[in-house]
Amino acid sequence: MSGCALNEKEFFSCCQLLLQQSEHLRDGWSWEAVQGSEEGYLRKTVLRSVLADCYDAQKQTETASDSVSPVSAHPIQELQQQERTQPVVATCFHSDGIIGDDGDEDDAVCVLSEGSSHVLQYEYHILYSCSYSAPVLYFRAFTLEGRSLTLEDVWSSVHPNFRHCLQNSPLTAITQQEHPLLGQPFFMLHPCRTEEFMRPVLQEAQEQPRPVNYVLLWLSVVGPVVGLDVPLKYCTQLHLSSLQHSASDLMSSTVETGVRRFARKTCK
Amino acid sequence: IMADDKDVLRDVWFGRIPTCFTLNQDEVTEREAEAYYLLLPRVSYLTLVTDKVKKHFLKVMRTEDVEEMWFEYEGTPLKWHYPIGVLFDLHASNSVLPWSITVHFKNFPDRDLLHCPSSSVIEAHFMSSIKEADALKHKSQVVNDMQKKDHKQLWMGLQNDKFDQFWAMNRKLMEYPTEEGGFRYIPFRIYQAMSDRPFIQKLFRPVSPEGNAYTLGDLLKEMYPAAITNDGEQKRYQVVIHGIEPLLETPLQWLSEHLSHPDNFLHICVVPTPSD
Numbered sequence: 328m329s330g331c332a333l334n335e336k337e338f339f340s341c342c343q344l345l346l347q348q349s350e351h352l353r354d355g356w357s358w359e360a361v362q363g364s365e366e367g368y369l370r371k372t373v374l375r376s377v378l379a380d381c382y383d384a385q386k387q388t389e390t391a392s393d394s395v396s397p398v399s400a401h402p403i404q405e406l407q408q409q410e411r412t413q414p415v416v417a418t419c420f421h422s423d424g425i426i427g428d429d430g431d432e433d434d435a436v437c438v439l440s441e442g443s444s445h446v447l448q449y450e451y452h453i454l455y456s457c458s459y460s461a462p463v464l465y466f467r468a469f470t471l472e473g474r475s476l477t478l479e480d481v482w483s484s485v486h487p488n489f490r491h492c493l494q495n496s497p498l499t500a501i502t503q504q505e506h507p508l509l510g511q512p513f514f515m516l517h518p519c520r521t522e523e524f525m526r527p528v529l530q531e532a533q534e535q536p537r538p539v540n541y542v543l544l545w546l547s548v549v550g551p552v553v554g555l556d557v558p559l560k561y562c563t564q565l566h567l568s569s570l571q572h573s574a575s576d577l578m579s580s581t582v583e584t585g586v587r588r589f590a591r592k593t594c595k
Numbered sequence: 596i597m598a599d600d601k602d603v604l605r606d607v608w609f610g611r612i613p614t615c616f617t618l619n620q621d622e623v624t625e626r627e628a629e630a631y632y633l634l635l636p637r638v639s640y641l642t643l644v645t646d647k648v649k650k651h652f653l654k655v656m657r658t659e660d661v662e663e664m665w666f667e668y669e670g671t672p673l674k675w676h677y678p679i680g681v682l683f684d685l686h687a688s689n690s691v692l693p694w695s696i697t698v699h700f701k702n703f704p705d706r707d708l709l710h711c712p713s714s715s716v717i718e719a720h721f722m723s724s725i726k727e728a729d730a731l732k733h734k735s736q737v738v739n740d741m742q743k744k745d746h747k748q749l750w751m752g753l754q755n756d757k758f759d760q761f762w763a764m765n766r767k768l769m770e771y772p773t774e775e776g777g778f779r780y781i782p783f784r785i786y787q788a789m790s791d792r793p794f795i796q797k798l799f800r801p802v803s804p805e806g807n808a809y810t811l812g813d814l815l816k817e818m819y820p821a822a823i824t825n826d827g828e829q830k831r832y833q834v835v836i837h838g839i840e841p842l843l844e845t846p847l848q849w850l851s852e853h854l855s856h857p858d859n860f861l862h863i864c865v866v867p868t869p870s871d
Binding site for chain 2: 361457458459475477478502503504505506507508509510511512517519
């Protein structure tokens, strides 16, 4: 790996590794190739249910209140609006209908609450940007009736901790862009700061005597910002032999560092 | 005789396309809408230069029938985030002038077109292109050394059609260390009308390891060989930049410095040769 930039061949290898692990974990990633070349992207579709009440409330308020985050990969999300005091649920399940397994700690819980729920289909793509030598996250979302979610709808699904930072920094903001391979509108997390926030994360990871999957590490930092979780099991799959520090410790500490630095960079 | 290089810059900047805007027949109007004629700058963006078009058609419509305006040519929604000249060369280069564009105020095709709620979205898109181009040319060093007001000057220059104001700043983005012989990589996009893929954009150096200047032909051979006509074959495609077909022997570095759009990208359209 040349410094903290990623070349296209490395991107491809990292993706294939991630793919193998995803297949093992049934996490739903697939590789979409371009015309039988090595060029392509990773893709994953996730179905999420959102409560109608909080979703519509989102649409009605001009400024998204920090407390509402109706779409989340976490099974239980507490709404802090005045009207609601009981917990509500956003269940996260994969497109093949199986309830998502986000790790032993987070059992997906099914608690039915008042009000009907909307089901949204989120589609995530990971592409390679040759301009920035970095992976880029593209995503879009639809209702089951086929209505595209707007940028405002999408902002409401961004974790409140990140929303403030991203809104103030246009270069790391979520913007609507044309998908470079499909030509259709997607939302994108801008890649120009990726090398900056990946550098310390990579350096820390590289101090440990083990290989690092740049794409996996990057995804675990940026994914949660837009509701895409990367289960810790990805990391434990890499290392079957016991080591001084458990791989998941390393993962969570580097992810935590990465997230802190990402937030710091975007809040400049 | 070759025109001065500076003249080329002016010719590119001031290129215009005579356009006729007609309201979509299915729009609900209070009386018949007349067509609206406008000279569109090749280097600008549809949503930046069509306020007059919108005003003209709103005169015959009720506000409740008006949503986000969008444009279409012969059934194809026009991507406002592409420079106008690129849209024309790609879709209508061999058709009769004026270019006939249909205006819509309903049924925005959100699977095909990006939304454009304000000019700040156009500005963000334009600046994003400039920054990406500089990432390729100079590892972002030149654009990052500029101040916010310098970035603003580039945008204002485009928005207000001010060639001198724009180029006073843009010339910095066109410099390179003499010993390198050119930019690190050339910012380019190749568009083909009949393709699922919107464009081809990859890394390509302007100078070979031996120090020879690569040409437009070299770029195409690498990125889109079908565009090149082999000896004895009939010419199937035209390679169009700003409405002209540059010689394939033209050095790519020169093209990048002189025929790029204000967004600092070389936009190249490959279109089928018209069959007379």
